[in-house]
Amino acid sequence: VHNTGQIVQQDIGRLSFNRSSAEYVNAGQIDAMAGEIQFQNLGTFSNAGEINIVAGAEVSLSGGAFVNEVGSQINGTGTLTSVVSTFTDNGSLGPGASPGVLTMDVNNYEQTSSGVLNMEIAGLTAGNDYDQIIFSGNSATLNGTLQIRFLDGFAPTMNDQFDLLLG
Numbered sequence: 001v002h003n004t005g006q007i008v009q010q011d012i013g014r015l016s017f018n019r020s021s022a023e024y025v026n027a028g029q030i031d032a033m034a035g036e037i038q039f040q041n042l043g044t045f046s047n048a049g050e051i052n053i054v055a056g057a058e059v060s061l062s063g064g065a066f067v068n069e070v071g072s073q074i075n076g077t078g079t080l081t082s083v084v085s086t087f088t089d090n091g092s093l094g095p096g097a098s099p100g101v102l103t104m105d106v107n108n109y110e111q112t113s114s115g116v117l118n119m120e121i122a123g124l125t126a127g128n129d130y131d132q133i134i135f136s137g138n139s140a141t142l143n144g145t146l147q148i149r150f151l152d153g154f155a156p157t158m159n160d161q162f163d164l165l166l167g
Helices: none
Strands: 006-009 014-026 029-032 036-047 050-053 058-068 073-076 079-089 092-094 101-106 109-111 116-121 132-136 140-142 145-150
Touching (some): 006 014, 029 036, 029 058, 050 058, 050 079, 073 079
Parallel strands (some): 006 029, 014 036, 029 050, 050 073, 058 079, 073 092, 079 101, 079 109, 092 116, 101 132
């Protein structure tokens, strides 16, 4: 299954893709605006495009391996749930809605050296003033770049603290 266009879920229901051991390639855009988009029984899923998940929406993956390719993006303030065997992030990951909270229930998340974690900070309150990712699952390995962008002229002071990642 190869997407070069746009997949959009706009209602509160569920949009399911279920092909046993299928190879999915997203070279376009997947937008979860509401409800849930499911990719079940994956063989592999290669994201070479963009996945956007808004607050209250969910993208769920189950089956084999998921790879977020170099140059690709996963953004949003919704939930990404993954019960794939491996979840490898070579691309860009960041909460959207500038700033926001992205919830990731991912078994064995691995960010490689080419992966970029994009976080924005405009104040001291998580989710409202600065980005946050809430991880749950077996493990999260971070081996890439943390890129922080300050917004609206915000400049942290010496003792300011930011819980960018929770798990």
